[in-house]
Amino acid sequence: MARVKVSDIGEFGLIRRLAEKLSVQASGDLIIGIGDDAAVWRVGGRAVIATTDTLVQGVHFLAGVTPWRDLGWKALAVNVSDVAAMGGSPAFALVTLAVPPDAVVESFDELYVGLRECAEAYGVTIAGGDVVRAPVFSVTVALMGEAVMEGREPLLLRRDAAKTGDAIAVTGVLGDSAAGLRRLTEGGSAVDALVQKHLRPQPRLESGRAAIEAGIRCGIDVSDGLLQDVGHICEASGVSAVLRAQDVPVSDALRAAYPDEALMLACTGGEDYELVLVGTRERLEGLDVSVIGEIVPEAETLAQLLDKSGEPLTFPEAGWDHLRGGKSENGNRKSGKA
Amino acid sequence: MARVKVSDIGEFGLIRRLAEKLSVQASGDLIIGIGDDAAVWRVGGRAVIATTDTLVQGVHFLAGVTPWRDLGWKALAVNVSDVAAMGGSPAFALVTLAVPPDAVVESFDELYVGLRECAEAYGVTIAGGDVVRAPVFSVTVALMGEAVMEGREPLLLRRDAAKTGDAIAVTGVLGDSAAGLRRLTEGGSAVDALVQKHLRPQPRLESGRAAIEAGIRCGIDVSDGLLQDVGHICEASGVSAVLRAQDVPVSDALRAAYPDEALMLACTGGEDYELVLVGTRERLEGLDVSVIGEIVPEAETLAQLLDKSGEPLTFPEAGWDHLRGGKSENGNRKSGKA
Secondary structure (H helix, E strand, C coil): CCCCCCCHHHHHHHHHHHHHCCCCCCCCCCEEEECCCCCCEEEEEEEEEEEEEEECCCCCCCCCCCCCCCCCHHHHHHHHHHHHHCCEEEEEEEEEEEECCCEEEEHHHHHHHHHHEEEHHHCCCCCCCCEEEEEEEEEEEEEECCEEEEEEECCCEECCCCCCCCCEEECCCCCCCHHHHHHHHHHHHHHHHHHHHHCCCCCCHHHHHHHHHHHEEEEECCCCHHHHHHHHHHHHCCCEEEEEEEHHHCCHHHHCCCCCCCCHHHHHHCCCCEEEEEECCCHCCCCCCEEEEEEECCCCCCCCECCCCEEEEEECCCCCCCCCCCCCCCCCCCCCCC | CCEHHHHHHHHHHHHHHHHCCCCCCCCCEEEECCCCEEEEEEECCCCEEEEEEEEEEEEEEEECCCCCCHHHHHHHHHHHHHCCCCEEEEEEEEEEEEEECCCCHHHHHHHHHHHHHHHHCCEEEEEEEEECCCCCEEEEEEEEEEEEEEECCCEEEEECCCCCCCCEEEECCHHHHHHHHHHHHHCCCCCCCHHHHHHHHCCCHHHHHHHHHHCCCCCEECCCCCCHHHHHHHHCEEEEEEEEECCCCCCCCHHCCCCCHHHHHHCCCCCCCCEEEEEEEEHHHHHCCCCEEEEECCCCCCEEEEECCCCCCCCCCCEECCCCCEEECCCCCCCCCC
16 A cells, blocks of 8 residues: 655645545534534524634744733634624634743743733633643643524535625635744734734634625635635535735735735735625625625636736746645645535 | 653642632633533633543553553543543544554554444544644544533533532442452453443443433542542532442442452452432432432542441552552542643
8 A cells, every 4th residue: 555645645635535534423413514614513592612722832833932811812713713704793713832841931821821812812711631641742622502593593604605796705804824924934023013914813713703794695705815725615515716916905014014915914814813705785784894806617727816917917826735844735726625 | 940840749749739820710601611521611692511531641541451442432431431520421522543654554544433323322423633743642522512501501411510418429330340440450461341332432422321310410420440539529619428348330240350359450440431420319219220328528538338237348459540650648638620
């Protein structure tokens, strides 16, 4: 048997492979399983939303670069964003710390301050967790919440609900987080506005719920980068997307800091934790969002960016696949997520 | 400020310290927070139970010693045991794999086979998760389930419900898992019955539910070792315990394999995943358990083992605290758990 390494197939490849092994598993109470921002199942007449994310030292953050307090905020915030991307509300979290024996305890005190700040900001109660020994520090948060119900049916922002002719919109501005990370690794100050966007992401809980209220039923959060995350929606929905570069919202701060790369950072930089929302143009235009493109019938390219004259735009450095440690597959029809 | 290392205060010390930072957090829907086998909160008229556990390579298992398939089983089974220790039923799991890029993909295929075997055995649906890059492999499972309800009140096996005069009982036999681990690290065969008890723990879901039905409201699973886990109940309940060595149930296989150490392994070996149940003797005697001791008023020692003549018995090698990498504190009044 061939010995395939994880680096050969990448993070998304491994997720796909493992999801297939579990695909015949089902439960009458399960509403959304592997393949969306969070899982959803019925509990009595309600619907529980659950998601989990891990930040590993040296992979997702660097010690001495990311302050511990900001790391605590971010560890919970990225999970809150997954719940926002389902249109729900978070409620309870379990926090697992994997800690090396020679780690300094005060670091975790700081981490918990940030964790608690985020918990209070988004109405989350930290209900338990685990502490384990490990050679490298990591923090894993599992976050549970609830969906908005209409009678016995949960109203959700799903990845697989995009239809040809739908408009594509995004909340806020994109690319600031990636620019902030670049500043931070270049030794920039934590008070820099771009750096703050990277260290203290503000998940779009209100926007998710407003979208549900407006009748939107398709969405995702921007964690991997706009093109890649729109690609996830297209793959799950069996469609493709066309995006207009001039409509992608970019901050003045980003344009000023990186004039030549602002668009690239906005389209491929990850960790903005804004929401991509897909639905009819009328419904989207009632929300505080920027309409950036349309859903089109399934094509070879999942998400195609066009310049002003309608010519395709590509970024060789587009996206990022952690496990491959390099370029992602956002141009091809094979990405996935658990 | 003193730089306290994690190894100075141990796993339980770190959990206590962090739990204190979160102690003023509360929610009207939270029923059980940090400090029990699992967290419990209300969702409509029901009660959701949630727990999480992580297995780290080199800490909780050794590559090349524990087969990947058994590791998959165990990663879920230890969480099922936490739900059993609350008297509830598991339902949905999120699985996070932290994988080095040079790891062999087929290992994870095997891991998922075991994970699925356990999921099917205990009625769990794997609903999602995450794959991240990390320098060392670990698997984290977050498991959600439900409590048995009586009207709007959940019926639970809590750690903090032991009362002076209650009897203490345990399901099954103890020490086999620790003996199996010893065999395994000495190169023993995976078909050895003791090794099987270590590799494929069978959480006591039915016993937990039967205990609830019999009116028992206090319990814990044996993960750290009998004395230490009884100590967790005593600390949470503000009582102490007296256990009789001759009543601690030990298998014939364990007695035959390690005649001189069987009792020590049964009292201090971890990972048996049996249940300790505490309640009136009448209620316990209706269950398939061994009564091994009584709850007594709070004393200096949390859990005291007595020999046939009523003399205190101690094991210098008692218990284990992963983060300290050495002896635990089961004799002292200061252990805890998130």
